[in-house]
């Protein structure tokens with residue numbers, strides 16, 4: 001059992017357990033891997049492993065340290081994360097000095113949510129970087145004598161977002177690390193971290209969740225059964241994405257997919273144009289969600305091929321739309337799935353290459369319409 005609800009990553013857990021057993025805990029770790037793979041949660045778990053008063057590396061969950069760490073309220077656990085940088089802040093200012101009470105409360109709420117679910121990202125509105133004053137503040141605090149015995153653990157989330165001065169300040173700390181302390185950097189983008197930092201950290205890789213692990217996780221989190229296959233595909237091993245799909249009401253997401261396809265099938269030009277507008281707005285605001293809609297359309301055609309062949313309907317990605325897809329196959333028996341799928345792929349490719357988005361979408365919808373009517377010469 002782990003203190004936080006974490007999945008998989010046994011190799012990393014064993015590695016860290018051994019480090020504690022053999023008293024070979026490093027001053028700095030870099031936990032890296034794709035977004036939502038659990039590196040952040042494991043950083044918190046490691047803090048508990050180091051500080052649990054039960055005397056074993058498996059956190060007991062009941063001692064004083066475990067209880068406080070579980071709520072992220074332990075005085076020897078410091079969390080660092082990207083925050084908005086105020087223009088009038090100077091390098092020695094306390095990092096939250098210029099924040100309003102409402103902003104502070106919002107951050108506290110975000111941290112409480114993180115304690116509930118370590119896969120949730122700490123996303124402070126308008127935060128882009130980890131500024132130098134945040135690192136300086138941590139430096140001050142980690143050199144202070146602490147009220148608690150045990151290890152001081154500093155977790156730096158999204159370490160690739162350290163500003164250059166902040167990264168250099170951090171390197172200074174590593175030159176003379178405070179006693180019995182460890183710094184854990186987490187990142188989904190290791191390539192943009194200063195090589196001098198990477199080389200000083202013990203690096204542990206956290207792979208994305210496998211589809212089976214994701215399935216178990218979704219079932220535990222009461223994801224609607226009919227949507228589990230779709231969420232697994234759209235989230236690609238990222239627990240954070242999977243949760244956000246459940247939270248944003250996956251049924252609405254699926255309805256949108258269906259509405260787009262209906263407009264294309266009957267070629268309702270007004271509604272097609274409306275989707276071009278609304279999807280291009282979505283692309284600006286939430287690129288990930290936008291790409292997921294395109295993938296969702298692609299899965300529709302993939303599923304249509306499965307039903308057309310008479311294969312097992314259990315293999316459908318859109319399990320919730322089985323009846324609609326069956327009707328579609330009957331209404332458009334000559335549809336060209338290859339052309340439809342290629343068109344979606346091309347559209348994603350165009351958008352990645354910054355082709356004018358509305359044009360790319362209109363082109364996609366037109367090609368999809370063509371794909372439905374192939375063989376009918378219409």
Ligand SMILES: [Zn+2]
Nearest residue numbers: 052060063066
């Ligand atoms: Zn404990």
